[in-house]
Amino acid sequence: KAGVTQTPRYLIKTRGQQVTLSCSPISGHRSVSWYQQTPGQGLQFLFEYFSETQRNKGNFPGRFSGRQFSNSRSEMNVSTLELGDSALYLCASSLVTGSTEAFFGQGTRLTVV
Amino acid sequence: GQQLNQSPQSMFIQEGEDVSMNCTSSSIFNTWLWYKQDPGEGPVLLIALYKAGELTSNGRLTAQFGITRKDSFLNISASIPSDVGIYFCAGPTSSNTGKLIFGQGTTLQVKP
Numbered sequence: 458k459a460g461v462t463q464t465p466r467y468l469i470k471t472r473g474q475q476v477t478l479s480c481s482p483i484s485g486h487r488s489v490s491w492y493q494q495t496p497g498q499g500l501q502f503l504f505e506y507f508s509e510t511q512r513n514k515g516n517f518p519g520r521f522s523g524r525q526f527s528n529s530r531s532e533m534n535v536s537t538l539e540l541g542d543s544a545l546y547l548c549a550s551s552l553v554t555g556s557t558e559a560f561f562g563q564g565t566r567l568t569v570v
Numbered sequence: 571g572q573q574l575n576q577s578p579q580s581m582f583i584q585e586g587e588d589v590s591m592n593c594t595s596s597s598i599f600n601t602w603l604w605y606k607q608d609p610g611e612g613p614v615l616l617i618a619l620y621k622a623g624e625l626t627s628n629g630r631l632t633a634q635f636g637i638t639r640k641d642s643f644l645n646i647s648a649s650i651p652s653d654v655g656i657y658f659c660a661g662p663t664s665s666n667t668g669k670l671i672f673g674q675g676t677t678l679q680v681k682p
Contacts (some may be wrong), residue, residue, distance in 0.1 A: 488668050490668050505669055517593065547613070549612075561613045564611070
């Protein structure tokens with residue numbers, strides 16, 4: 458059974474640009490959550506999607522957005538990139554919303570220069 | 571807001587030694603999760619705990635859900651070099667949500 462797949466693994470962008478990250482959950486899992494991991498702030502929750510609807514949102518500016526498709530795949534978008542957005546972005550999939558057993562992908566390492 | 575405090579922040583031990591780390595919170599949690607993260611990888615779920623007082627093992631790992639529901643402990647017995655990594659505790663912010671908060675992590679280094 459394939460795990461959570463995140464693409465791309467690495468990305469370098471310039472300040473002011475926008476970026477889209479992709480996540481394919483484990484087959485059969487319908488809930489996808491996104492987290493940002495930085496050395497200073499640790500792992501912080503961005504948002505959760507279930508059945509194509511955003512169920513929860515963390516304390517991030519509106520430049521961070523996401524969506525989920527009917528096949529449960531999810532994308533997150535960051536617009537007007539800032540240097541501080543450099544981080545490891547992790548996607549986690551769960552069977553259903555409210556399930557605490559979340560399985561993480563390898564992450565996308567975003568570097569903003 | 572809710573916070574999880576992990577200790578110690580880092581540990582440097584000899585191969586074969588046992589390791590203990592813990593996680594505390596000022597609020598009650600109904601679920602405690604322990605993850606391990608290797609460099610350049612995403613966190614991997616090690617153990618999930620659902621009931622106060624519960625003691626659960628996964629190989630050489632044992633975790634306990636504290637009676638007060640405000641803490642949890644992870645023990646690793648007879649450590650080996652591949653135990654190296656960062657260990658995180660985590661818990662859901664409320665029921666019926668997939669939103670997890672994480673501790674700051676305990677970095678474990680094992681000397682062969």
